[in-house]
Amino acid sequence: MIRLHRIGHDHAELYLNCQLVQQVEACPDTTITLVTGSKVVVSETCEQVIERIRAWHASVAAAALAGDVDPAAVARR
Secondary structure, three states: EEEEEEEEOOOOOOEOOOHHHEEEEEOOEEEEEOOOOOOOEEOOOOHHHHHHHHHHHHHHHHHHHHOOHHHHHHHOO
């Protein structure tokens, strides 16, 4: 999950399952559309959202390559 902030609520954190992201667009606020059809408007830029998604995927890949992933623990999430 990645940490974001809803627009207008800069002090309240929102954790988003980035595996559900279908698209990220600026119109003009950054709007994230999920595969469920839900939309979330956040204060971060499109570039920041994309970088956080990339970093999350990289951290998962790095943990898997290092052998730090317990398949049973992942299945319980």
